[in-house]
Amino acid sequence: MNVLMFGWEFPPNISGGLGTACKGIVNGLSAFDDIHVLFVVPKLLGNEKTSRFELIDAEKVASTEKIVLTEYSHAQTTLEVSSRLLPYDNPEEFSKQKHFSTGEMKQSVSEHNPHKFHFSGKYGPDLFDEINNYALVAQTIAEKHQFDLIHVHDWLTFPAGISARQISGKPLVAHVHSTDFDRSGGKINPRIYNIEKQGFEQADSIITVSNRIKQRLVDDYGIQANKITTVYNAIDPQLQTNTTKKRKKSEDKIVTFLGRITIQKGPEYFMEVARLVLQRMKNVRFIMAGNGDMMAHMVELCARYGISDKFRFAGFLKGNEINEVLQMSDIFIMPSVSEPFGIVPLEAMQAKVPVIISRQSGVSELIRNVIKTDFWDIQAMADAIHGIIGHRSLSKTMAFEGNQEVNRLNWNMAAGNIRDVYFNTI
Amino acid sequence: MKSICLCFQIHHSFHLQTFRFLDIGGNKSYYNLPRIEKEITESAATCYLPSNDFILSLIHKYKEKFKFTFYISGSAIELFLMYAPEVLSSFRALADTGQVEFLGGTSCHSLVSLTNQKGEFYSQVKAHQLQIENLFGKKPLVFANSDLIYSNQIGKDISDFGYRSILTNSSRKTLIWRSPNYVYSNCIKPQLQVYFRNELISNELESALNNLKQKKAANFLSLLNDLKPEEPLLNIYLDYLALGGPEISKKQQYLRKVLAKLSTSHQLEFIFPSEIKERYESVGNISSTEPICYVKDFHPLYYPGNELQREAITQLYKLKPLIDQINDPMLTKDWQCLQTSNHIHTMDHQHPNYQSDNPFTNGYGSKYEAFINYMNVLDDFKIKVKSSLTRKVKKSILNPEKNKSTARSGTPFRTINLQYKG
Numbered sequence: 001m002n003v004l005m006f007g008w009e010f011p012p013n014i015s016g017g018l019g020t021a022c023k024g025i026v027n028g029l030s031a032f033d034d035i036h037v038l039f040v041v042p043k044l045l046g047n048e049k050t051s052r053f054e055l056i057d058a059e060k061v062a063s064t065e066k067i068v069l070t071e072y073s074h075a076q077t078t079l080e081v082s083s084r085l086l087p088y089d090n091p092e093e094f095s096k097q098k099h100f101s102t103g104e105m106k107q108s109v110s111e112h113n114p115h116k117f118h119f120s121g122k123y124g125p126d127l128f129d130e131i132n133n134y135a136l137v138a139q140t141i142a143e144k145h146q147f148d149l150i151h152v153h154d155w156l157t158f159p160a161g162i163s164a165r166q167i168s169g170k171p172l173v174a175h176v177h178s179t180d181f182d183r184s185g186g187k188i189n190p191r192i193y194n195i196e197k198q199g200f201e202q203a204d205s206i207i208t209v210s211n212r213i214k215q216r217l218v219d220d221y222g223i224q225a226n227k228i229t230t231v232y233n234a235i236d237p238q239l240q241t242n243t244t245k246k247r248k249k250s251e252d253k254i255v256t257f258l259g260r261i262t263i264q265k266g267p268e269y270f271m272e273v274a275r276l277v278l279q280r281m282k283n284v285r286f287i288m289a290g291n292g293d294m295m296a297h298m299v300e301l302c303a304r305y306g307i308s309d310k311f312r313f314a315g316f317l318k319g320n321e322i323n324e325v326l327q328m329s330d331i332f333i334m335p336s337v338s339e340p341f342g343i344v345p346l347e348a349m350q351a352k353v354p355v356i357i358s359r360q361s362g363v364s365e366l367i368r369n370v371i372k373t374d375f376w377d378i379q380a381m382a383d384a385i386h387g388i389i390g391h392r393s394l395s396k397t398m399a400f401e402g403n404q405e406v407n408r409l410n411w412n413m414a415a416g417n418i419r420d421v422y423f424n425t426i
Numbered sequence: 427m428k429s430i431c432l433c434f435q436i437h438h439s440f441h442l443q444t445f446r447f448l449d450i451g452g453n454k455s456y457y458n459l460p461r462i463e464k465e466i467t468e469s470a471a472t473c474y475l476p477s478n479d480f481i482l483s484l485i486h487k488y489k490e491k492f493k494f495t496f497y498i499s500g501s502a503i504e505l506f507l508m509y510a511p512e513v514l515s516s517f518r519a520l521a522d523t524g525q526v527e528f529l530g531g532t533s534c535h536s537l538v539s540l541t542n543q544k545g546e547f548y549s550q551v552k553a554h555q556l557q558i559e560n561l562f563g564k565k566p567l568v569f570a571n572s573d574l575i576y577s578n579q580i581g582k583d584i585s586d587f588g589y590r591s592i593l594t595n596s597s598r599k600t601l602i603w604r605s606p607n608y609v610y611s612n613c614i615k616p617q618l619q620v621y622f623r624n625e626l627i628s629n630e631l632e633s634a635l636n637n638l639k640q641k642k643a644a645n646f647l648s649l650l651n652d653l654k655p656e657e658p659l660l661n662i663y664l665d666y667l668a669l670g671g672p673e674i675s676k677k678q679q680y681l682r683k684v685l686a687k688l689s690t691s692h693q694l695e696f697i698f699p700s701e702i703k704e705r706y707e708s709v710g711n712i713s714s715t716e717p718i719c720y721v722k723d724f725h726p727l728y729y730p731g732n733e734l735q736r737e738a739i740t741q742l743y744k745l746k747p748l749i750d751q752i753n754d755p756m757l758t759k760d761w762q763c764l765q766t767s768n769h770i771h772t773m774d775h776q777h778p779n780y781q782s783d784n785p786f787t788n789g790y791g792s793k794y795e796a797f798i799n800y801m802n803v804l805d806d807f808k809i810k811v812k813s814s815l816t817r818k819v820k821k822s823i824l825n826p827e828k829n830k831s832t833a834r835s836g837t838p839f840r841t842i843n844l845q846y847k848g
Contacts, residue, residue, distance in 0.1 A: 372791045386447040387798030393737040
């Protein structure tokens with residue numbers, strides 16, 4: 001079976017979890033002889049490693065002179081996009097992209113061969129333009145290639161998928177990694193909502209990364225549950241066996257929060273938990289790593305609670321820094337208010353760190369060797385921290401069993417489930 | 427002639443309530459009394475009372491044909507005294523017919539037999555023996571450990587405590603090729619007879635009762651046809667609650683059918699476990715260095731448990747010398763309630779409550795939370811014990827004579843009532 005897959009980014013050029021998940025899925029699918037994936041991204045930088053499948057650079061594809069599909073033509077106008085539209089971005093990255101102005105974009109389009117489009121492949125301010133151009137290019141690709149099924153990832157690629165479906169008549173599988181409800185904390189952008197809804201409705205099958213998202217599609221988008229299948233994300237096996245923690249017993253234990261400091265991730269609950277724990281325990285230190293619009297508020301809160309001496313802001317972490325922070329942590333906590341999936345707890349488990357997560361995360365449906373609490377239950381989270389630090393047998397058991405559990409996960413298993421969805425769809 | 431012992435287990439524990447680390451050192455109660463009360467009153471109304479009436483009617487109707495055996499844990503007895511004393515009266519009525527026997531156990535359904543605290547084990551065994559004798563007028567003669575735990579060492583200890591036979595669960599690892607339907611003896615003390623619960627038949631009967639409409643119920647009846655006539659014994663041991671619930675009258679009918687099937691066969695007769703010793707000689711020694719047990723939904727070789735469970739047990743029994751030294755009835759009572767094996771079971775993923783999707787069935791989301799909660803309670807209890815010890819030491823220095831007379835007064839049950847209801 002030939003699968004035409006539309007993505008938005010591909011490792012190593014990623015700004016969020018979507019690219020990593022796509023890579024995992026495509027690599028996992030390549031293990032099956034009967035699946036051949038044609039992966040399309042808006043822009044390739046040339047450093048992507050693709051030994052086992054084909055990557056297509058949408059920028060290099062000349063658009064045919066077909067008439068633009070009417071349902072998307074109205075979206076051609078330039079739109080001021082608020083920062084909420086940058087689902088995985090950090091503020092620094094966002095400000096950089098601000099320089100990448102609309103004018104420049106238009107210019108680059110016109111300078112090029114008029115039949116080709118220029119893509120930034122980023123979550124930039126011209127997102128809507130790019131999405132629509134991507135949809136146009138998708139038509140060309142759909143005409144030029146032979147395939148049996150179209151697979152798209154999140155709303156950014158939905159228009160491309162719908163175009164390809166209309167041209168080719170092949171079935172469409174929409175893969176939902178998050179919805180606008182999750183990204184915006186409830187204040188949805190109606191335009192994105194419409195694109196999402198249209199994608200869900202036109203799709204022949206839908207894959208969600210958790211039952212939580214599945215329920216969201218049913219409740220908030222009015223989608224029939226019977227065309228939705230949950231396929232949990234996985235994680236690549238750890239390559240290097242990490243060294244054991246070398247820390248003195250007398251040193252403070254470290255509890256880590258890692259994620260964007262936005263309402264979605266529940267940083268204020270983490271702060272409350274820290275305050276509770278520090279009332280009774282002295283040998284604990286809290287680290288909040290990440291950046292986001294609630295950062296200033298968090299610093300203020302930290303000062304107001306008088307726990308600055310035990311609380312550190314590590315800023316935005318890149319690449320290996322995440323791993324380094326996890327290595328030095330004694331507990332990882334993810335008090336997310338709403339998390340479609342949440343991959344970082346799995347990374348923490350790989351690093352043999354005991355994990356506490358909120359029940360409002362998709363990943364909590366998948367794993368069991370962690371402590372799960374409601375995101376608002378700061379008492380329970382504080383209690384879990386106290387227990388893990390106070391009882392070596394517990395931290396050892398959690399680290400060991402969590403590590404074992406996460407090592408059993410792999411993308412091949414997830415890809416197998418996706419393959420089942422493919423065959424049930426065609 | 428084949429002999430059948432039909433035994434029912436009745437056990438309840440003092441469920442703990444959510445106890446956060448911030449509660450440590452405060453004055454919060456350990457127990458979830460509303461949940462306990464609900465459990466006891468409901469199971470009394472929907473199972474124990476009507477089932478006892480049913481058993482009583484069977485006894486009256488069929489005279490000496492049927493014999494029933496019950497294991498009632500020490501903690502269940504205390505909970506009945508607190509919330510449903512009429513259950514104990516109805517068991518007493520059963521006992522008075524002479525067609526019902528009670529097994530001995532430990533006073534708090536504890537895991538003390540897994541530790542090296544032989545003294546504590548002895549006093550719990552004696553306490554339960556006394557409890558049963560006081561309530562039902564007859565001293566138990568056959569021992570059924572908490573969760574039917576058995577090992578060579580436990581068998582030896584029990585023999586030392588005066589019991590002559592013990593009931594345990596059958597485990598492939600222990601029996602290997604041997605059948606559970608024979609009498610065996612302890613390999614250290616051969617005078618102690620070891621009886622095995624027939625795991626297959628007992629579990630099948632329990633699941634048949636719980637799935638009356640399905641094929642299982644019919645299958646069980648045909649299973650009884652396959653009993654080997656040359657095997658002398660059949661020990662059926664199941665939870666008495668299996669006989670209760672919404673379908674109670676159908677379940678009673680079904681049990682009546684099973685009993686009728688068993689008794690119409692001339693080769694079968696019902697006996698008490700205490701009669702086994704008079705009738706059958708041991709066919710040989712049996713050795714089990716590892717403990718075997720019967721805990722619903724758990725493997726027979728589940729003990730000594732995982733690291734968390736072992737840690738909890740170790741920390742708990744470390745307090746033993748201090749408890750003895752203080753000899754305060756309130757603290758001793760708490761200490762006993764904390765020993766009940768149910769607390770330890772929740773610290774395992776295998777626990778049935780973690781198998782369902784609903785995380786709120788038992789108040790704990792995982793074995794880790796169960797462990798944390800228990801250790802918080804234990805930490806609080808340690809503080810109580812230590813402060814009580816300091817008070818006691820101070821007191822004894824000030825007034826050595828007076829202190830002696832304050833230790834242990836009144837019946838233990840009175841103190842429980844005061845403590846938990848207040």
